[in-house]
Amino acid sequence: MDLKKNIGAYLFLLPAFAVLLVFFFIPFFHTIWLSFFSYSKNIYSPDFVFLNNYFELIKSPLFLKTIINTFYFLILCVPFLVIFPLFLAILINQNIKCKNIYKIIIYLPVIISIVVVAIAFKWLYAPNGLLNFFIEKIGYNSIGWLSDPKVSMVSVAIVTIFKGIGYYMMIYLSALMSVPKELYEAAEVDGATGLKKHLLVTIPHIMPMIALVSTISSISALKVFVEIYVMTKGGPLDSTKTIVYYIYEKAFENLDLGLASAGAVILLFIVMGFSILNIFVFEKDKYKI
């Protein structure tokens, strides 16, 4: 009986685990394995170099630049994606008309493929495009949105923020619904209104959600790729080259599988820090065993 019961459970799990084995677990260990080999001399008979790829990466100015770029991108996006959607969610969560229309329109960029969003922004960013028209109109010189290495990462971050706002706003909205109405009433009795009410009631109550949005937006910032691939290809002067872009280039363009895999393992460690925080602290109820 006991064995029979076990077999039933295993049969249910089998299909999912078969897929995960082939397309997740094997590739995962394969990445680590590949990172110990050097493909730079001969792609068909790589040399075992153990940790040498890692040393090479740490010494490589380009790789360090991609790490700095990635964190610069994270710092540009995350604070905005944590705070602004919360502000919007609080605004929409009031007793106002046309609520659902606002939600739908603000959510729209989330469902549209990032490729199309990036193409739309490339067009706005054109040297004599719409954005520069407005910039000149208010009396500034036109900006090389995608051609000036000092600005390019900001331009990419704007696209990521644009695409993410609706998504995080919805997460906050579902959290706001769980704030008990009595808490607001109590705060009002104590004389708190408007902003003060939110500072005293809303923010403390949804603090776990704010923490969660910080970690998930950080993780997705660390993985940024498509916006950059479509808009700048890592340029100008590597100013928008991120870790994932570096891995992609090494793996699929230079066919340097060893360096690509070592880069991937380094990224994995960085992301893992955030995910562990996420799973075991902020979302522990969801994954409770």
Place this chain on the structure above:
Amino acid sequence: MKIKNIITHIILIFICILSLVPFLWLLSTALKGRCENIFAYPPIFIPKDFTLNNFKEVLKLVPIVRYVINSFIVASSTVILNVILSALAAYPLARMEFKGKKIAFFAILATIMVPFQTIMLPVYIITLKLHLIDNYSILAGYLGLIMPFAVNAFGIFLLRQAFLTIPKEIEESAIIDGCNSFQIFFKLLLPMIKPSVALLAIFTFIGSWGEFLWPSIVLTNEKLFTLPVGINNLSSAFSSDYRLVAAGSIISIIPIMVFFLALQKYFISGSTEGAVKG
């Protein structure tokens, strides 16, 4: 009180306009004819030389309809596989006691921590080895696009949570009636978690529909291009004429917009929590 409401509306309307401007500007460009300068200064929002020719031309030059069909095949197959595999795996994790449950649980949890970008190279190598690449056959090409995303941990945990909310008594009475695990699963429990299944299906569809990185790595045959890959290709091939790029992009948005508007209640109901992607 009134004034505060008006300010709220003004801010929200402004944000809505900002959310739409990039797409409206694309639409405006797509509707401008050959005789109109798309770089005019000051910019012209309502086309003077209004035309639908760019749409006709881009549809003639680029097989966008084919891209749409491909995206649809890939996205719906991914949805079906995700629903089936996640539901099957979620059930024992929520409802059964068996040896190795903890290990299974943490193995799935571990997949959340590893971004696809860090394993994409070996996934590509394994896909090549399994011959799931479009130069073997069309079917192989589709399978190569679909299989790496056939199941994911978020789906499993979402449905596991749904199973956990079903009272145990319902199951126990079914056991007394002589049902086995499989009957309980398919006839009794699966229908009860429909809302979560719908949520999983919708968000998997959106994710698969917009996916670019993996298709751009595996696809070589233009016949199998999905929309994001096809549109990106179009944007570099016709970069000298943004009217066509804009027209193609606008066409590519239409199917997913219809999908979104038809199912909007699922998106704005505030139940997105389970759909948090990594």
